[in-house]
Amino acid sequence: MKVFLYAILRDYFDHEVWIQEPVRTVDELKEKLLLRNESAREILDNCRYAVNDEFIDHSYIFQSHDIVSILPPASGG
Amino acid sequence: MISSAYYHLPVVDEFRYITDEPINLAGVLAKAHRPGAGAVVLFSGETRDNSQxxxxxxxxxxxxxxxxxxxxxxxxxEAIERWGLHFAIAQHRTGQVHISESAVVVVTGAPHRSEAYAANRFIIDKIKHEVPIWKCEHFTDGTKQWSEGCLHEHTAE
Structure with a gap:
């Protein structure tokens, strides 16, 4: 599954991360990412998650072709 | 009551909402004139030379x-429908924005100023709080700081 990470998350991960193992939920995805960098826990907890440019909530079940975006709290302007 | 004639007119479709090129404030304003709009408000959010x-x-x-x-x-x-605007546009920069350059512009046009001001404020607040755009401050001492942004349960001002 392809995952894109933005802004401050790029200080912890690459912009684009490939998750080989199947993950079903946002929480499972978070755990996979924390295996790579545990110090991102607090930030990941405050992020919004989107699939194919639409926000998802924690009950969403990923499909294998989903493209996931992890969006830190916004602060434009 | 909003005239339905205005519903589909005001947002300029060819406008690029996100751009990595310098924002042309005069050019944006030049597009913002409508015969029925007696009030045009332009907000420009610009890079300040100090922070924290x-x-x-x-x-x-x-x-x-x-x-x-x-x-x-x-x-x-949403702003067009709520305030009956004749015109609304917003453009946000990506990439490096230097001191006094515009990072974001919002222009609203309405029959009267109260709607133009209120709608403009609504648009910029919502862009800052909800739209996935992130700011990183680079200081002259070489350090940088990603803005922590607004968590949903807080309303930052």
Missing amino acids: GKAVDYLEYEAHPTMAAKMIYNILQ
Whole structure:
């Protein structure tokens, strides 16, 4: 599954991360990412998650072709 | 009551909501005149030379471009319908924005100033709080700081 990470998350991960193992939920995805960098826990907890440019909530079940975006709290302007 | 004639006119479709090129404030304003709009408000959010007591070198913005563009479009449509605007546009920079350059512009046009001001404020607040655009401050001492942004349970001002 392809995952894109933005802004401050790029200080912890690459912009684009490939998750080989199947993950079903946002929480499972978070755990996979924390295996790579545990110090991102607090930030990941405050992020919004989107699939194919639409926000998802924690009950969403990923499909294998989903493209996931992890969006830190916004602060434009 | 909003005249339906204005519903689909005001947002300029060819406008790029997210751009990595300098914002042309005069050019944006030049597009914002409508015969029925007696009030036009332009807000420009510009890079300040200091933040948190430190001297700022420049700001760097990153966006999720497709989501950000779609959300700005929807925010503009909501403002148009709510305040009966004749015109609404917003454009946000990505990349490096230097001191006194515009990082974001919002222009609203309405029959009277109260609607133009209120709608403009609504649009910029919503862009700052909800749209996936992030600011990184680069200071003159070489350090950088990603803005922590607004968590949903807080309303930052």
